[in-house]
Amino acid sequence: xxxxxIVDDSSVIRKVAxxxxxxxxxxxxxxxxGREAFEKCTQSMPDAILVDWNMPVMTGLEFVKELRSxxxxxxxxxxxxxxxxxxxxxxxxxxxxxxxxxxxxxxxEIMESKFRDLDQK
Amino acid sequence: xxMQQQTYNAIAxxxxxxxxxxxxxxxxxxxxxxxxxxxxxxxxxxxxxxATQLMAATSELRQAVVDAMTTNESFFFRDRTPFDLFSNVxxxxxxxxxxxNGQPLRIWCAAAATGQEPYSLAISVLExxxxxxxxxxxxxxxxxxxxxxxxxxxGRYTQFEVQRGLSAQRLITHFDQEGGAWRVKPHLRELIExxxxxxxxxxxxxxxxxxxxxxxxxxxxxVETKAQVLGNIRKQMSNTGYLMLGAAETLVGVTDHFLxxxxxxxxxxxxS
Ligand SMILES: C[S@@+](CC[C@H](N)C(=O)[O-])C[C@H]1O[C@@H](n2cnc3c(N)ncnc32)[C@H](O)[C@@H]1O
Numbered sequence: 001x002x003x004x005x006i007v008d009d010s011s012v013i014r015k016v017a018x019x020x021x022x023x024x025x026x027x028x029x030x031x032x033x034g035r036e037a038f039e040k041c042t043q044s045m046p047d048a049i050l051v052d053w054n055m056p057v058m059t060g061l062e063f064v065k066e067l068r069s070x071x072x073x074x075x076x077x078x079x080x081x082x083x084x085x086x087x088x089x090x091x092x093x094x095x096x097x098x099x100x101x102x103x104x105x106x107x108x109e110i111m112e113s114k115f116r117d118l119d120q121k
Numbered sequence: 122x123x124m125q126q127q128t129y130n131a132i133a134x135x136x137x138x139x140x141x142x143x144x145x146x147x148x149x150x151x152x153x154x155x156x157x158x159x160x161x162x163x164x165x166x167x168x169x170x171x172a173t174q175l176m177a178a179t180s181e182l183r184q185a186v187v188d189a190m191t192t193n194e195s196f197f198f199r200d201r202t203p204f205d206l207f208s209n210v211x212x213x214x215x216x217x218x219x220x221x222n223g224q225p226l227r228i229w230c231a232a233a234a235t236g237q238e239p240y241s242l243a244i245s246v247l248e249x250x251x252x253x254x255x256x257x258x259x260x261x262x263x264x265x266x267x268x269x270x271x272x273x274x275x276g277r278y279t280q281f282e283v284q285r286g287l288s289a290q291r292l293i294t295h296f297d298q299e300g301g302a303w304r305v306k307p308h309l310r311e312l313i314e315x316x317x318x319x320x321x322x323x324x325x326x327x328x329x330x331x332x333x334x335x336x337x338x339x340x341x342x343x344v345e346t347k348a349q350v351l352g353n354i355r356k357q358m359s360n361t362g363y364l365m366l367g368a369a370e371t372l373v374g375v376t377d378h379f380l381x382x383x384x385x386x387x388x389x390x391x392x393s
Contacts, residue, residue, distance in 0.1 A: 019135035085280065085301075087293050094289060103280055110284045116201075117288055 034058030236273025
């Protein structure tokens with residue numbers, strides 16, 4: 001089974017996202033900030049990562065940059081999931097190595113369509 | 122409010138005559154919820170009154186009723202495959218034929234609804250500039266619904282709408298942010314001409330076209346209407362053209378003006 005790491009400091013978002021992503025067919029793990037996510041990745045690299053932007057300890061953007069420069073860290077498909085919804089943030093995320101970007105609020109259909117797109121990348 | 126069977130039948134018959142949209146029995150609830158706002162707009166007090174008034178109605182009322190009965194739902198890059206076929210099969214082959222005779226390539230989106238389909242085609246055109254190699258391309262987007270076309274022409278979509286099917290890269294390349302909404306950039310808008318057009322009427326104003334997207338509209342018509350519309354669409358198409366239908370649509374037993382291609386069951390070529 002493919003694996004997905006959900007990185008968000010909100011337990012509500014993690015729960016909602018987890019339900020949808022499990023239905024899509026992933027085995028899901030969770031982290032509360034970028035630092036914890038990075039450590040989990042160094043132990044076992046997931047196939048996909050859903051990551052929030054604003055988190056304590058280490059932000060999503062810092063996490064993506066750090067992961068992408070780590071050996072093996074180029075392989076996961078990274079999807080941002082954040083309330084930051086302006087062109088500048090989207091462009092920055094893509095430049096840092098994210099594959100896709102989703103603006104909150106999202107719904108099941110949007111999440112499913114983003115994951116379908118990730119499969120093609 | 123409630124509606125008598127007779128009234129339902131009369132309004133359904135009117136809608137079918139005007140637009141081809143065939144309402145099956147038991148759609149009374151849908152009809153009521155969609156026509157109630159139209160009735161209050163025109164100051165009509167009951168469905169019975171509406172049914173009688175429609176017979177001699179002003180074109181505004183007729184248009185408003187038809188408009189309300191259309192289903193305009195659409196998504197960017199809906200079903201995905203048609204757009205892959207557009208970029209990988211239709212555009213390169215048609216472009217070659219066009220280049221040979223030095224004519225512009227014309228695309229017709231025949232049920233454009235709120236615009237997601239023509240804009241997805243326009244994005245695909247821009248992403249295939251190397252294949253097109255300077256060839257002139259234009260897109261005609263038509264629909265019977267004025268309200269839907271209004272949205273399409275404005276090119277303005279909510280955050281939810283743009284996230285259904287548009288990649289983040291395509292979003293920031295082709296849209297500007299406007300408050301909480303997103304608006305199509307002029308470079309995309311410029312490729313498309315929007316026009317109100319009823320597929321049941323004469324299609325001559327469409328002119329000659331090479332690629333036709335006619336997705337998720339024929340499903341509302343009965344077989345005879347489908348056959349008639351497809352015959353008229355065929356007349357507007359160049360012999361080297363392509364017709365793309367919706368995912369659930371076949372032409373088996375409907376018309377022999379088109380044959381399915383080897384590439385995909387919903388992609389057709391005209392017979393000569
Ligand atoms: C479900 S939408 C399809 C939108 C788009 N092609 C897609 O597949 O996403 C169907 C559209 O067909 C239009 N339509 C229905 N009857 C029509 C007719 N007689 N002539 C032109 N358009 C019609 C409706 O107004 C509506 O916008």
